[in-house]
Amino acid sequence: MNDEDEDPTGPLHWLRARLHIIIGIAGLIAWFVMLWLMFGDVL
Numbered sequence: 879m880n881d882e883d884e885d886p887t888g889p890l891h892w893l894r895a896r897l898h899i900i901i902g903i904a905g906l907i908a909w910f911v912m913l914w915l916m917f918g919d920v921l
Contacts, residue, residue: 893900
């Protein structure tokens with residue numbers, strides 16, 4: 879078949895395996911930035 883499917887190494891496989899972690903961290907950072915911009919003058 880295809881050699882790429884049998885070989886799980888490489889940057890693309892690493893990105894697919896950790897995509898949910900990257901999205902979660904990006905969401906947390908965006909949430910903190912939103913809170914800082916909305917309530918930064920109060921805090």
